[in-house]
Amino acid sequence: MRAVVFIFIFLFEILSAKTPFISNEEYAKMLYKNPRGIGCHKCHGERGEGGFVASYINRDKKKITLIGPQINNLSDISLKRFEEVLDHGTKLMPKYFLTSEEKAYLYYYLAKQKQTKKRMANVDTKK
Numbered sequence: 001m002r003a004v005v006f007i008f009i010f011l012f013e014i015l016s017a018k019t020p021f022i023s024n025e026e027y028a029k030m031l032y033k034n035p036r037g038i039g040c041h042k043c044h045g046e047r048g049e050g051g052f053v054a055s056y057i058n059r060d061k062k063k064i065t066l067i068g069p070q071i072n073n074l075s076d077i078s079l080k081r082f083e084e085v086l087d088h089g090t091k092l093m094p095k096y097f098l099t100s101e102e103k104a105y106l107y108y109y110l111a112k113q114k115q116t117k118k119r120m121a122n123v124d125t126k127k
C-alpha cells in the first residue's frame, strides 16, 4: 500500500514538472520588474504608462525633471527599435543583457498593457 502511494506521488511530481510553473503573462510581468538590472517599472511605470524618475535643481538654479516616457504605445515602436534600446541603452536608460526571447516577452507584456487599458476605457464610457 505504501509503495502505491509512493509511486503516485512520484508520478504526480513528474507530470507537474512538465506543465509550466507560471503563465506567459506572469513570466513577462516578472521580467518587466526584474530584468537582471533595475526594473522597467521604476522609470516607465507599472504598466509602461510613463513615470517620474527624479528632479533636481541644476547649476543655473533651474528645476530639471526626468521622466521615463510611455512605452506601452508599441505601435510607435518596432520590435527592432525596442531591442536596440534594450541592448544599447540611451543617455538616461541603462543597457540590459537580455536574450531575444526575453526581449520578445517584454514587448508582449507592454502590448498587453495597452490592450487592457483600452478595454477598461471602453467599460468606463458605457456607464
Ligand code: HEC
Binding pocket: 032, 035, 038, 039, 040, 041, 042, 043, 044, 053, 067, 068, 069, 071, 077, 082, 085, 086, 090, 091, 092, 093, 094, 096, 106
Ligand atoms: C533609469 C530609468 C529607466 C529604466 C530602469 C528603464 N528605462 Fe527605458 N527609458 C528611460 C528614459 C529616460 C528613456 C527616454 C530616452 C532617454 O531620454 O534617454 C527611455 C526609453 C525607452 C524606450 C524607447 C522609447 C521610444 O519611444 O523610443 C523603450 C522601448 C524603453 N525605454 C523600454 C524600457 C524597458 C523594457 C526597460 C526595462 C528592461 C526600461 N526601459 C528601463 C528610462 C529608463
